[in-house]
Structures are given as structure tokens and as C-alpha cells.
Amino acid sequence: MSEPPRFDRGHTDDLMSFLAASPSPYHAVANAAERLEKAGFRQVAETDAWDATSGGKYVLRGGAIVAWYVPEGAAPHTPFRIVGAHTDSPNLRVKPLPDTGGHGWRQVAVEIYGGPLLNSWLDRDLGLAGRLTLRDGSTRLVNVDRPLLRVPQLAIHLDRSVSAEGLKLDKQRHLQPVWGLGEVRDGDLIAFLEETAGLAAGEVAGWDLMVHSIEAPAYLGRDKELVAGPRMDNLLSVHAGTAALAAVAGSGAGLPCIPVLAAFDHEENGSQSDTGADGPLLGSVLERSVFARGGSYEDRARAFAGTVCLSSDTGHAVHPNYAERHDPTHHPRVNGGPILKVNVNNRYATDGSGRAVWAAACEKAEVPFQSFVSNNSMPCGTTIGPITAARHGIKTVDIGVAILSMHSVRELCGADDPWLLANSLVAFLEG
Template structure:
């Protein structure tokens, strides 16, 4: 099968730019919003009325007529496009993803150190593959909360921090017995020499933002690898980069939504992108998939178009969510860890993720929707299921299905090194995923 021309290898080039521009969930949301703005989408504030003229100077219009809108809340973004002529009961086609990745996050009292080293106290976020953060040049990024109630993005994208590994001469059994890391004692990055009390990370951050220290009253800061994404392999058929889980899906969903909006007059559904924060630690937050954000936005969209609760129920009942998250490609050195007969390969097309115990939300009906989307896009697909002796991970899919009563199917792209500081995928898979997402919005 051939891939539609609208999603070519240039999509992967743009993905690499997106990854580099999104070291934190807040930057990922800003990068997605920028692409939506260029496509004519306008931000709608949750605190504004969604019918009639908008009161806020930051809002570009109400949410009751045709056109593209998006809502930003912290590290989450919900975007949707209302075609001409739809009714309040028109179902939604939702692409779900998440903006967060496992990493090292700065503690409330950040400055620490010992024996003449200045260090930064960090807490492990999500299920990070700890050894991949060792001896890696790290920058610092995230969000600052200011005294006046505003927030600012912050990023230092140069080598600033490093978690040094113990030399083999001082750990003679590391190669025979394995590396054993204590999250509290062994994962504290260094960032200079001298008295730890003189490290003063907050003063450094203030200086980089031209703000007084006393203006910064809160922060959500994290380390990130500063090594840029790159093509890899003899024929450059692979891509190595950070945060593919799950910014690869956020980027593909954004591209699919923009493409759908360009053909808006032919859409039978209302296409939606829902990219949540905090998936890596359970999704239970005001910006996570287990919070009320998606349901609130969809309901308000129905009501803004004059709908009733009955029409809201009809719209939800006819809706489908494609929960897109990365999955496991077969590992050539550990093939026994994978289910026989289910060995997804890079550049083999998107994977349909199935778990009968509902760690993934896919059922036979969802599979049918996914297959139709792949056929419409002209894209091959693969199946993924976990080995029976291996615990299965999960996604926002089951949460979305249970919380909102919306039929959901789990899919994604097969990668290696999931939850590493640097992951690996096929260079052809991102545009194929975007093409399937685009087709899903209208099948």
C-alpha cells in the first residue's frame, strides 16, 4: 500500500523539530498551539462564555460557530474543528495522546550538594529508565509561576546538569551483576563546584528570564536531554530522539487535525485532538485523562451550539476515540520477551494494541474502525499484544472509555527503548500514523 502524499518524509523532519522544541509538556502544548494558530485555529478561554461574543481580549471568538478552536490548561491541550452545517448531536472523532514523559523533576528545595559539588535535588517522574539518564548532558525546562498570576515558559537548552555514573574501577561487579541505582542517592545531578549553599538555582533561573527572584513564586522544572533528534542507520531509516513517548502521537494528531480542518466542509464528524498531561503517573489530575477536562470541553461545545443534554448524550454515544501511544517493537536482543506471532517492526505501519484485561481499550468494534482507517489511508498495520508472562502497560484509552462512555481503540507506533531518555522508531512510521489518524477522523 502507498502512503497519501500529504504525509511524507517531511512529516518526520517536522516531528524532529517538534521534539526539539518541546522539552517539557508546557513547551509541547505551546508548539502544538503554534501549529494550530497558523492553520487558523483560535484559543478559547475556559473562563469565558462560549456563546456569543467573547469577553476576553485573549480569546479570538466564541465557540458556538464553525471553525477551529483550542483550550490550553497547563500541560494539556484540547483542540477541535466544527464544520459548517453540523448539528449539536453530531458525534466527535477524538485523537487522544499525552504530553508528558518520564524524567527528573526539580524538588521544592532545589539546592543541594556534597564534598565540594553543587547539585540539584530531583524527584523521579514516571517510570524512567534510570540508567539512560547517566552521563548525559542535560538542560533544564518547564514553567514558572509569577507573583502577578501569570506563567512563563523556561528552557536552558545547553549542557547544564549531569548525573555522573560511578567508574567501573569503583564498582567492579557492575558488568557481571548489573547496575543497581538508588533513586534517592544516585540520581542527583551535578551542576558545578563549590558550596552547595551558593548554588541558588532560583537565582539562576530568574537571571535567565530577566525577572527578580521574588517575582517567581512557583515552578515546575525538569531536566531534559540536549542531544537533538537525528536520523540513524545505514540508510537513515530510523529516528533517535527524546520524548517520542508520546510527543510522536501529539505531533501526528496535530497534523491530522490541521489537515482535517483544511477539508472541513466534507467532514461527517467533529474532529478533536486531546493531549493530556500526567499519563506517566496515572492521569489523575486536572490536566490528566482521568480528570474532567475533555468531558467539560465536549459538553460545552455541544451546549454552545444550542444543544440539549439529550443531544450531548447522542453525540457522546456516536463518538469514537483513537488513543494513540507508542508500543513495543520486537527487540532483536530480547525477542523472548515478546509474544510469538506478534513482533511489530519499525516502518511496518501503526500497531493495534490489544489486551483482553482492558489495559488497552480495543475490542472487535474498535478494531474494525481502525482497520477501515488504515484501508482508507492506504497504510499497512500491525498487531501488538503482550507476552502472557509479562505485565501489560496501559494508556489513556481505558480511562477515556470508562470516564466518558466513549468507544475507544488503542493504537500507536512501535518503538525501542521506551521510557529511555532517548528512544528509537522507524522514520516512515510517523507519517503513516498521521495518515491513519487523518482517515480516522472521517470513517
């Protein structure tokens, strides 16, 4: 490269730390905010009046964060450059009445969130994390990052057909984790978490809790070319977007646009929430930024018309054991650079003009990129991309990093792809 890349393998090291420290969307946005604070960003409350000052700002709402950097002298109609991502991952989430069990076992009642690979949750040491809401309305993050729970698989001696016919799991009966022995007592789990968080008994009035694998992310392979870890879908993109925004803000003089990170919750179940991409959060923040700088509705319309969003989410690398499941002419490979996602039925938002924007960013960053389309015989997944384009009238391009084992407790990516993605996002955000 003509200049050293802004990010290198050290970015992947930091990604692994970010994944380990972010077992829930609430932890992920708290960790992203902490990184942005170190880069000079400051939090603004949605209930306060916003001022016209330049610099980095961010809004937190539940498991979502929207952050933006206003260059000195930015006009009200200055367009935005947005990196969009999501903070949630498929998992097991605690029910309102969590204490259950029988036959001498104490268990935790869980509900299936999103579309996880259910078998990947079996026979693993699991922790518990999320958000506790207190009686005064405040919230407290909690993370029990030690072996606390386990979903035990049935022994083969009691299911001789499993090897020939495959594992069949009933979502209600077979995925309730055990966490102790003895009589089931209502209130035990929340009392345990109150004690863990240093709270008084009875102080917790509500909770948003989820199960996670406590196994740390790790480099894998003879030459450590791969990374195995949890929640790469889609904290890999959240981390890259955070790092890119902080880097651009650090050299923000002369930017022709306003760089933005928008990381939403609830993508895995449709994005329809006040913190999801189909909610009003992004539009509200962008509009208020325009109006805070003295802009009119006309300025807002001009800014949105010139705005581009990269919807960054993980995609599928070609699987060596199932190559026939992929399109025969599109085989994204790990460590081959980020992928451009295309679907003519608009499951992805990319079109030809969007491809040109992405290609220009990658060329500027000297980062190779690959193209992904689904096999015509396979249904195509989707992202926040089409939702963002339709809701806000913003040109949107779907991109990401190719991985294996998507929606597993433990996913697999190339060790170079995270930093290649981050470098391409910097070039994009710089306009």
C-alpha cells in the same frame, strides 16, 4: 497509492523539530497550539462564554491541550472523532528545595517522575526546562537547552561488580545531578533561572521544572531508516494528532463529525489530575461544545454515543536481542505501519468493533497496520484508552507506533512510521 499521501518523510523531519523544541509538556502544548494557530484555530478561555461559531478552537490548561474543529452547519448532536495522546514523559523533576550538594559539589535535588530507564540518564549533558509561575499568577516558559547538568556514574574502579552483577541505582542517592562547584546556597537555581528568563530577582513564586537531554534527534543507520530522539513516548502521537487535525480542518467541508485532539498530562503517573485523562477536561470541553451550539443533554448523549476515540501511544517493536520477551506470534516491526494494541484484560480499550473502525481508517489511508499483544508471562502496560472509555462512555481504540527503548532518555523508531500514523489519523478524523 491512488493519490499521493498527505504526509511523507517531511513529516518526520518536522517531528524531530517538534521533539527538540518540546522539553516539557508545557512547551509541547505551546508548540502544538502554534501549529494550530497557523491552521486557523483560535484559543478560547475556559472562563469565557463559548459561542456557536464554526471553525477551529482550542483550550490550554497547564500541560494539556484540547482542540476541535466545528464544520459549518454541524448539529448539536454531531458525534466527535477524537485522537487522544499524552504530553508527559518519564524524567527527573526538580524538588521544592532544589539547592543541594556536598564535598565541594553543587547539585540539584530531583525526584523521579514516572518510570524512566534510570541508567539512560547517566553521563549525559542535560538541560533544564519547564514552567515558572510568577508572583502575579502568570506563567513563563523556560528552557536552558545547553550543557547545564550531569548525573555522573561511579567509575568501574570503585564498583568492580557492576559488569558481572549489573548496575544498581538508588533513586535517592545516585541520581542527583551536579551543576557546579563550591558552597551550596539556597535560592541559587531559581535565581539563575530568573536571570535566564529575563525576570527580576524574587519574581518567581513557583516552578514545575524537569531535566532533559540536550542531544538533538537524528536519523540513524546506513540508509537513515531510523530516528533516535527523546520523548517519542508520547510526543510522536501529539505531533501526528496535531498535524492530522490541522489537515482535516483545512479541508473541512462536509465532515460528518467533529474532529478533536486531546493531549493530556500525567499519563506516566496515572492520569489523575485536572490535566490528566482521568480528570474532567475532555468531558467538559465536549459538553460545552454541544451546549454552545444550542444542544440539550439529549444532544450531548446522542453525540457521545456516536463518538469514537483513538488512544494513540507508542508501543513495543520486537527487540532483536530480546525477542523472547515478546508474544511469539505478534512481532511488530519498525516501519511496518502503526500498531493496534489489544489486551483482553482491558489494559487497552480495543475490542472487535474498535478494530473494525481502525481497519477502515487504515484502508482508506492505504496504510498498513500491525497488531500488538503482550507476552502472557509479562505484565501489560496501559494507556489513557481504558480511562477515556470508562470515564466518558466513549468507544475507544488503542493504537500507536512501535518503538525500541521506551522510557529511555533516547528512544528509537522507524523513519516512516510517524507519517504513516499521521495519514491514518487523517482518515479517522474525516469520519
